[in-house]
Amino acid sequence: MSKLSKEELANIATLARLGLSEDELNRLGGQVGSILEFVEQLQKIDASGVKQTSQVTGLVDVWREDEVVRCELSREELLKNAPATEKGYIKVKRVLQ
Amino acid sequence: MTKYTPTIGIEIHVQLNTKTKMFCSCDNDSRTAEPNTNICPVCLAYPGTLPVVNGAAVRSAIKLGLALEAEIARDTKFDRKNYFYPDLPKGYQISQFDQPIVGEGYVEVLVDGEWQRIGVERAHLEEDAAKLIHPAGKDYSLVDYNRGGTPLIEIVSKPDIHSPSAAKRYLQEIYNIAMSLGITNGDMEHGNFKFDLNISVSDTDELGTKVELKNLNSFRNAERALSYEIARQTELLEKGEKIDQETRGWDDAKSKTFSQRGKEMAHDYRYFPEPDLPPLKITDEMIDEVRAVMPALPREVRKRLESIGIVVDDQDLLIDQPQTLQIFDDAADALEQPALIKKAVNWLVGDYQPLLARGPSKLTGAHLAELILLVDSGDISGKIAKDIFAEVVNGASPKSIVADKGLKQMSDTGELEAIVKDVLDKNPQAIADYKAGKAQALGFLVGQVMAATRGQANPGLVNKLLVQYLQA
Numbered sequence: 001m002s003k004l005s006k007e008e009l010a011n012i013a014t015l016a017r018l019g020l021s022e023d024e025l026n027r028l029g030g031q032v033g034s035i036l037e038f039v040e041q042l043q044k045i046d047a048s049g050v051k052q053t054s055q056v057t058g059l060v061d062v063w064r065e066d067e068v069v070r071c072e073l074s075r076e077e078l079l080k081n082a083p084a085t086e087k088g089y090i091k092v093k094r095v096l097q
Numbered sequence: 098m099t100k101y102t103p104t105i106g107i108e109i110h111v112q113l114n115t116k117t118k119m120f121c122s123c124d125n126d127s128r129t130a131e132p133n134t135n136i137c138p139v140c141l142a143y144p145g146t147l148p149v150v151n152g153a154a155v156r157s158a159i160k161l162g163l164a165l166e167a168e169i170a171r172d173t174k175f176d177r178k179n180y181f182y183p184d185l186p187k188g189y190q191i192s193q194f195d196q197p198i199v200g201e202g203y204v205e206v207l208v209d210g211e212w213q214r215i216g217v218e219r220a221h222l223e224e225d226a227a228k229l230i231h232p233a234g235k236d237y238s239l240v241d242y243n244r245g246g247t248p249l250i251e252i253v254s255k256p257d258i259h260s261p262s263a264a265k266r267y268l269q270e271i272y273n274i275a276m277s278l279g280i281t282n283g284d285m286e287h288g289n290f291k292f293d294l295n296i297s298v299s300d301t302d303e304l305g306t307k308v309e310l311k312n313l314n315s316f317r318n319a320e321r322a323l324s325y326e327i328a329r330q331t332e333l334l335e336k337g338e339k340i341d342q343e344t345r346g347w348d349d350a351k352s353k354t355f356s357q358r359g360k361e362m363a364h365d366y367r368y369f370p371e372p373d374l375p376p377l378k379i380t381d382e383m384i385d386e387v388r389a390v391m392p393a394l395p396r397e398v399r400k401r402l403e404s405i406g407i408v409v410d411d412q413d414l415l416i417d418q419p420q421t422l423q424i425f426d427d428a429a430d431a432l433e434q435p436a437l438i439k440k441a442v443n444w445l446v447g448d449y450q451p452l453l454a455r456g457p458s459k460l461t462g463a464h465l466a467e468l469i470l471l472v473d474s475g476d477i478s479g480k481i482a483k484d485i486f487a488e489v490v491n492g493a494s495p496k497s498i499v500a501d502k503g504l505k506q507m508s509d510t511g512e513l514e515a516i517v518k519d520v521l522d523k524n525p526q527a528i529a530d531y532k533a534g535k536a537q538a539l540g541f542l543v544g545q546v547m548a549a550t551r552g553q554a555n556p557g558l559v560n561k562l563l564v565q566y567l568q569a
């Protein structure tokens with residue numbers, strides 16, 4: 001596979017909420033394409049005898065009992081990093097409703 | 098005219114009533130909480146925090162799976178569904194993609210007098226998003242993350258539904274199952290049970306273009322919205338026009354669906370396995386543990402009610418009201434005889450309903466059985482029973498009301514005979530009328546005796562005694 005088309009790259013950027021300039025779109029197409037090519041080498045490995053997994057930690061069944069533990073941090077502390085708040089709510093740019 | 102067949106598929110979101118959220122130990126009950134007071138670094142998606150699965154939510158999903166006669170997955174895992182929206186702090190929702198905890202199952206529903214089997218494709222666990230508020234006239238929205246991370250089960254039906262009434266029945270059945278399992282609070286007005294409806298019509302074997310009706314929370318509106326859509330789509334096709342694949346909403350005030358285009362975005366969720374959560378292995382032991390505490394399911398209750406001759410409408414009412422059903426079960430245990438058990442149903446679907454609508458009830462099965470037995474033994478009349486029923490619903494024992502107010506029916510012949518004689522002595526004209534063939538004179542005399550006993554005489558016995566004297 002060769003380099004990523006400009007449209008493909010623009011779509012990926014939109015999905016990732018990245019605003020790319022025309023210049024960046026032109027420049028990054030080739031770079032992202034070669035990263036993909038590099039990763040594609042893995043396709044050549046014969047993995048037919050290997051069981052599929054989505055985890056490599058070896059852990060299973062990690063869960064907790066259903067008991068409430070109140071957060072030690074106050075609302076003010078928890079919301080401190082929000083750009084804007086109002087009456088205990090986090091304020092965001094208006095979304096359609 | 099061509100006959101168009103509708104095909105409907107339904108996705109239901111049930112909010113679970115676990116004590117804590119799906120992946121953190123925050124309180125899951127924010128009904129009376131101030132905004133953003135049941136939140137923590139995990140459900141706010143602070144970097145470096147890790148989710149941990151709530152075991153109770155997993156057990157709720159297994160319960161539901163068993164109730165749907167479904168296969169419970171032995172290997173199940175979570176996946177990330179990626180999209181950006183302010184109600185989703187992580188930029189992805191933890192959901193289940195290709196290994197849902199509940200596999201294929203079904204429910205059986207009664208549609209227009211016929212039993213239909215409706216298939217369930219799958220059910221999976223996920224987390225709810227936060228609540229967004231859009232203040233009028235402002236250029237911003239407000240976010241309350243209390244709801245963010247609430248455990249949800251999404252139940253996906255097969256496209257097995259072919260009428261609005263079948264869709265409504267399916268929704269009600271799933272709701273009743275979830276309620277009888279006790280896995281949700283079931284408050285539909287507050288979003289505990291929401292659904293999306295996919296609907297298409299076609300006059301061939303191939304499915305038509307489907308329209309999605311999103312975010313409904315009323316059975317009645319689901320039925321109305323589907324009927325409207327079927328008519329709208331059929332009309333378009335008959336005119337030779339084509340259906341747009343789109344999302345539509347339901348406008349209750351105007352009783353019509355409307356296009357929600359503009360909000361539409363190509364869905365590309367790029368699911369991938371959640372690396373922060375190890376997979377789950379569901380063992381036989383876990384399933385058996387859940388099975389051991391399964392309550393009676395609607396279909397089992399229905400079978401039992403059917404077997405004692407209770408009609409479908411009354412079955413529906415009892416299944417819709419789990420507390421009323423409990424009262425019925427307790428009363429039925431005490432009453433034993435089928436004829437008396439039917440009386441319990443009559444009370445519960447009749448006089449009880451308006452009282453229940455007025456406020457909380459303290460009626461117990463034991464008290465209802467006591468009331469029915471008092472009438473059956475002739476200790477009180479049916480009329481007295483109706484008169485005191487409101488007090489019984491308020492928690493008073495029928496026996497003590499009857500004793501306190503002296504309401505016991507007079508069935509002692511000796512005592513009654515004296516009163517009957519007295520009434521006859523005072524009403525010679527009525528006796529003459531009766532002997533002259535005026536039958537209503539007897540009614541008048543019965544009334545006089547009833548009045549003299551303040552309604553406590555057994556009317557049948559009064560009648561019998563009067564006739565004896567008059568014909569002597």
Ligand SMILES: [Zn+2]
Pocket residue numbers: 118121122123135136137138139140141246
């Ligand atoms: Zn939390």
